[in-house]
Amino acid sequence: MATTNGDKKHVLNHITPEQVAIEIKDPVDPKALEQAKAILQELRQKDGETSSIAPTGVVRSSKLLEIGKRFGDIAQDATTYVVSSEDCKKAFEELPDGHRQALVNIHGRVKAFAEAQRATVKDMEMDIPGGKAGHTVSACKAAGCYAPGGRYPLPSSVVMTVATARAAGCEKVILASPKPAQITLAAAHIAGVDQFLCVGGAQAIAAMAYGVDGEGGAAAVARCDCICGPGNKWVTAAKSIVNGYCGIDMLAGPSEVLVICDDTANPEVVAADLIAQAEHDVVARAILLSTDSDMIKNVDAEVAKQIDALPEPNKSTALEALKQSFAIKCDSIDQCVALSDDIAPEHLEIQTREAMKVGEQCANYGGLFVGEHAAEVLGDYGAGPNHTLPTGATSRYTGGLSVFNFLRIRTWMRVDKADDSQPMVQDSIVMARLEGLEGHARAAEKRQK
Known part of the structure; x- marks a missing residue:
């Protein structure tokens, strides 16, 4: 709960650096995992079947339609779980001019950034004893993209995922999003979706991971890589189940932002950025680290004022999220950086003197936003870098969604000159016998001159 100081209520909890609990939470909810397993099982069983399904079992078309209706993804009288490309195009064309142009602009920036990323990774080769070795870079064939369709429509997630898969070079891109709004359909059109499934939840992940059979004239869905x-x-639970059968980007948890600021920051701007993150979800988290006590007080006041001006349900959502959010007075910027690296936030904003220098000292974050004008929301809406970022301290070992999630780096080698390869052959014989693998040693000996 929010703490109090005299008769002034703090919207953010005020804690000390020592009170920060670094929790590495499992993003997979145990109950949701059991429910997701049941949904996947049902989707891949024929009527009357009770036995377990082999990993290669595809999703049944009739079951996907049935479960989509059960969970409210699609209307009860719907006859298909697919949105046509013509409907997506129509939705785009019927947008007001300003909305359509904003979508085009955002897609262009995300596409340009992803294409620039792709250009940094190329095929290569080098000399080895007696021959050559190298790697090739190629995209997986089919990509599955998910865009939420719950509390708010998120066309930005359509653009972020689909444009990135396209820039990587995927031949086929499938999108799933339940109860799609017009702007979501329009985003699917501009981003270049091949097939749009209007189902959500575990059923959508299953359809993309295992494919859909298309029996009875229903739309078949290719399984995604x-x-x-x-x-x-x-x-998230379903992604954890199918991981390994296909690749996934990450297991994302609640969204979070951490702002490091000093006495030069603008409290109105800092408060607005904290609230923007808090309105995402009741379990989102907004964190403020500052070297200035007055700044924290001023941000508190601004948060209270600005949150009162929010419409519903944004206001109540943000207020609930702020219950697990907090502010910390730090002794120095170095202490701010150290705490931030421990927390390893999804979004990290730096609003200090020499902000870029401070940002370069930080090691763990999903996305970095440097300076007062680099609002995290600009990252949400297509400055270029992807907004699908690691949460829950997972930025300690991974980064956000990028073209690299869809690329395969495959190595190769060849030996043209057996005489020149003999030192490498001899080393392999020695090492194989050190490991106790006599068959390996003898295979290498077959290459001795």
Whole structure:
């Protein structure tokens, strides 16, 4: 709960650096995992079957339609779980001019950034004793993209996932999003989706991971090699189940922002950025680290004022999220950086003197936003870098969604000159026998001159 100081209520909890609990939480909810397993099982069983399904079992078309209706993804009288490309195009064309142009602009920036990323990774080769070795870079064939369709429509997630898969070079891109709004359909059109499934939750992940059979004239869905995009706890649980059968980008948890600021920051701006993150979800988290006590007080006052001006349900959502949010007075910027690296936030904002220098000292974050004008929301809406970022301290070992999630780096080698390869052959014989693998040693000896 929010703490109090005299008769002034703090919207953010005020804690000390020593009170920070670094929790590495499992993003997969146990109950949701059990429910997701049941949904996947049902989707891949024929009527009357009770036995377990082999990993290669595809999703049944009739079951996907049935479960989509059961969970409210699609209307009860719907006859298909697919949105046509013509409907997506129509939705785009019927947008007001300003909305359509904003979508085009955002897609262009995300596409340009992803293409620039792709250009940094190329095929290569080098000399080895007696021959050559190298790697090739190629995209997986089919990508599955998920865009949430719950509390708010998120066309930005459509653009972030689909445009990135396209820039990587995926031949086929499938999108799933339940109860799609017009702007979501329009985003699917501009991003270049091949097939749009209007189902959500675990059922959507199953359809993309295993494919859909298309029996009885229903739409068949190709199984995807990689699935990406944020979603609710059932989406996350289902992604954890199919991981390994196909690739996934990450298991994302509640969204979070951490702002490091000193006495030069603008409290109105800092407060607005904290609230923007808090309105995402009741379990989102907004964190403020500052070297200035007055700044924390001023941000508190601004948060209270600005949150009162929010409409519903944004206001109540943000207020609930702020219950697990906090502010810390730090002794120095170095202490701010150290705490931030321990927390390893999804979004990290730096609003200090020499902000870029401070940002370069930080090691763990999903996305970095440097300076007062680099609002995290600009990252949400297509400055270029992807907004699908690691949460829950997982930025200690991974980064956000990028073209690299869809690329395969495959190595190769060849030996043209057996005489020149003999030192390498001899080393292999020695090492194989040190490991006790006599068959390996003898295979290498077959290459001795």
